[in-house]
Amino acid sequence: MKIVEGKTVSCVKGYKAAGCHVGLKNSGKKDMAVIYSEVPAVSAAVFTTNVVKAAPVLIDMEHVKNPTTRALVINSGNANACTGQQGIEDCKATAVKLAENLNIKPEEVMVYSTGVIGQLLDMDKILAGADTCVKALSSGGDEVHKAIMTTDVKEKCIFVETEIGGKTVSICGIAKGSGMIHPNMATMLAYVVTDAAVSKDVLEKMHKEITSVTFNMVTVDGDTSTNDTATIIANGCAGNSIIDKTEGTDYEDFYEAVYYINEFLAKAIAADGEGATRLMEVEVTGAESGEQARTCARSVAASSLVKAAIHGADANWGRVLCAMGYSGAEFDQMKVDVAFASSKGSIDVFVKGVPLNFDEDKALEILTNDAIQIKINMNCGSSKVKAWGCDLSKDYVEINGSYRS
Numbered sequence: 001m002k003i004v005e006g007k008t009v010s011c012v013k014g015y016k017a018a019g020c021h022v023g024l025k026n027s028g029k030k031d032m033a034v035i036y037s038e039v040p041a042v043s044a045a046v047f048t049t050n051v052v053k054a055a056p057v058l059i060d061m062e063h064v065k066n067p068t069t070r071a072l073v074i075n076s077g078n079a080n081a082c083t084g085q086q087g088i089e090d091c092k093a094t095a096v097k098l099a100e101n102l103n104i105k106p107e108e109v110m111v112y113s114t115g116v117i118g119q120l121l122d123m124d125k126i127l128a129g130a131d132t133c134v135k136a137l138s139s140g141g142d143e144v145h146k147a148i149m150t151t152d153v154k155e156k157c158i159f160v161e162t163e164i165g166g167k168t169v170s171i172c173g174i175a176k177g178s179g180m181i182h183p184n185m186a187t188m189l190a191y192v193v194t195d196a197a198v199s200k201d202v203l204e205k206m207h208k209e210i211t212s213v214t215f216n217m218v219t220v221d222g223d224t225s226t227n228d229t230a231t232i233i234a235n236g237c238a239g240n241s242i243i244d245k246t247e248g249t250d251y252e253d254f255y256e257a258v259y260y261i262n263e264f265l266a267k268a269i270a271a272d273g274e275g276a277t278r279l280m281e282v283e284v285t286g287a288e289s290g291e292q293a294r295t296c297a298r299s300v301a302a303s304s305l306v307k308a309a310i311h312g313a314d315a316n317w318g319r320v321l322c323a324m325g326y327s328g329a330e331f332d333q334m335k336v337d338v339a340f341a342s343s344k345g346s347i348d349v350f351v352k353g354v355p356l357n358f359d360e361d362k363a364l365e366i367l368t369n370d371a372i373q374i375k376i377n378m379n380c381g382s383s384k385v386k387a388w389g390c391d392l393s394k395d396y397v398e399i400n401g402s403y404r405s
Helices: 055-063 084-102 123-136 200-212 249-271 290-302 304-311 317-325 360-367 394-401
Strands: 015-020 032-047 069-076 109-114 157-164 167-176 189-194 229-234 279-287 337-342 345-351 371-377 383-390
Touching: 015 123, 032 055, 032 123, 032 200, 055 084, 055 109, 055 229, 069 084, 069 123, 069 189, 069 229, 084 109, 084 123, 109 229, 157 249, 167 249, 189 249, 200 229, 200 249, 249 279, 249 383, 279 290, 279 304, 290 304, 290 317, 290 371, 290 383, 304 317, 317 337, 317 345, 317 371, 337 360, 345 360
Parallel strands: 069 109, 189 229, 279 371
Antiparallel strands: 015 032, 032 069, 032 229, 157 167, 167 189, 279 383, 337 345, 337 371
């Protein structure tokens, strides 16, 4: 597997894509995107568990069941959430419009929205935008990853190539997410586009499994959005023998590449958290089970007090133990080890249930870094997992205090 710089979605064989400004954002920034597979593809998706689901989520939960997917259409600037039956009808109209333009079926179109909750879409701009985006479809140089951004500061796009069955397979991942991020699938909008040949059943199983240990392990602010969806689409244009079993070298190579992309995007979302100055990685090892590890890691990464301590470069391990304790996981605190680490070194602060008299100056040096690790060893098993978050700064409050404006 190799990372390829400078390539985007439309560089994957068999796809065209475009990101355009259609007037949904007053800033003039790109606000609508289309990804189109020139041949029938299979797709899989996981959706927000928030009971309040946006109209596009409700539509996509049905459309993803279709045997084939041909197009994804995304708008930013408006979430089309809490908009009643009109919001659902607007979603359907968007799918119909795009389907007419591309000569495909409406149920082969997946529709996504992100932005402010509680406002109806400007359908004149959406429908005209569908025309604009289809006309702009190209075989290279698209800016889909820019068109899906809201409060994101950094673009999130990665392209890899891997060999499967003697064929070069390309995979591109893009995502948006900065605020209203909490692991409960999904935690943002994410799209993985590949030319691999894989069965829908295998794609669904793999996507769900990888999501549980990547996107579902990200938290910025503890809020699970109404719109969040992670989608993967595969059109088979690479020409590899179809991957139809969750075993074997071909499956393992494909899994490794998709996992790498999802983990990269998950970390990029955490690092770009609203107002964030530090990426925080919580690594739990020695857990009795995967569920125990995930529960503890997510609780620590989500803790406002832990996040505030990381922002202040304070080695306050007590907040880590506290977050583990209220997570709901059962464990023996007398076996737990905690350490803080970064590129500047590592320092143990709590070992086998006992606090250490550590060097505060060394801890400060380690914690004044852009990326911080909180290492937790539960010493009761062999399961391990990572979760990602960010520090909590004053800027987060300022950003969300004026989000609608």
